[in-house]
Amino acid sequence: xDIHLSNNAQDVPFSxxxxxxxAGNIEKSPAKYAVYKKMKGVAAIDLPDxxxxxxxxxxxxxxxxxxxxxxNPAIIIxxxxxxxxxxxxxxxxxxxxxxxxxxxxxxxxHIFTGRLKIKGMFLHTVLLxxxxxxxxxx
Amino acid sequence: xxxxxxxxxxxxxAWKEKIAGSKEYKEIAKDWEGSVxxxxxxxxxxxxxxxxxxxxxxWHGDVRDFFICDAAKAQEAKFIMTxxxxxxxQVAKKELxxxxxxxxxxLKLRGDLTYIVRNVKTINKVIDLLTEVNTIFPDEG
Numbered sequence: 001x002d003i004h005l006s007n008n009a010q011d012v013p014f015s016x017x018x019x020x021x022x023a024g025n026i027e028k029s030p031a032k033y034a035v036y037k038k039m040k041g042v043a044a045i046d047l048p049d050x051x052x053x054x055x056x057x058x059x060x061x062x063x064x065x066x067x068x069x070x071x072n073p074a075i076i077i078x079x080x081x082x083x084x085x086x087x088x089x090x091x092x093x094x095x096x097x098x099x100x101x102x103x104x105x106x107x108x109x110h111i112f113t114g115r116l117k118i119k120g121m122f123l124h125t126v127l128l129x130x131x132x133x134x135x136x137x138x
Numbered sequence: 139x140x141x142x143x144x145x146x147x148x149x150x151x152a153w154k155e156k157i158a159g160s161k162e163y164k165e166i167a168k169d170w171e172g173s174v175x176x177x178x179x180x181x182x183x184x185x186x187x188x189x190x191x192x193x194x195x196x197w198h199g200d201v202r203d204f205f206i207c208d209a210a211k212a213q214e215a216k217f218i219m220t221x222x223x224x225x226x227x228q229v230a231k232k233e234l235x236x237x238x239x240x241x242x243x244x245l246k247l248r249g250d251l252t253y254i255v256r257n258v259k260t261i262n263k264v265i266d267l268l269t270e271v272n273t274i275f276p277d278e279g
Contacts, residue, residue, distance in 0.1 A: 011244055017240065021255065028252070047241070081235070081242075082238060083236040085258050088256075089255070137252040137256045138256065
């Protein structure tokens with residue numbers, strides 16, 4: 001596992017949360033680690049309510065976390081700090097995020113009501129699915 | 139309504155009573171196992187001359203130990219939460235969401251973050267019940 005926080009990211013406390021969550025998840029789950037090793041691309045999480053944004057640059061077994069939104073991410077998740085944890089609670093079934101239980105329906109409701117916006121959701125489904133898997137604590 | 143001096147044993151007892159009496163908590167926390175210590179950093183300007191260490195323990199919807207402790211005991215907890223007095227006061231007054239505070243680095247957590255996120259409802263409920271305790275804060279009493 002090679003997760004690196006850039007110097008700038010070390011000034012953003014949310015970076016450490018993301019790092020710890022991903023590291024904890026892939027350490028505990030060989031399946032999630034396998035997904036992590038395949039990931040290539042750039043995704044960002046933007047939480048305007050706490051003025052925190054991080055960009056995750058995946059390079060097949062390597063992850064660099066940068067502060068802010070950089071490198072034109074394929075995926076940008078924009079929501080509030082209290083809702084972003086709902087993404088972490090998505091269950092993974094048959095290797096995919098599951099949207100047909102309470103946790104899944106809650107995330108869908110956030111999307112439909114605009115409280116959770118995901119740029120690139122339809123264009124970069126593989127990256128988004130993989131990101132969801134490695135971020136899920138379930 | 140009785141007021142309790144914040145961050146004292148009597149205040150912790152009142153908080154514990156709220157948790158123990160909550161059916162909703164019992165249901166939400168049915169999977170939770172383990173202790174959480176809370177460290178309130180000293181702030182002499184706010185009448186908190188020394189750090190306050192609190193040890194709380196929860197087990198599958200039950201509340202166990204709840205007491206003021208020393209630094210060594212606080213370190214034994216499964217999860218250790220630390221923050222400045224002003225931050226904890228904001229949390230206790232429902233002015234600051236604990237999850238947001240963690241993301242902003244206003245509160246620090248040591249322990250398995252994935253477990254905390256998986257059980258975030260439990261944490262939120264415990265804090266909700268804390269906000270129901272009529273607290274007399276050290277810098278207000």
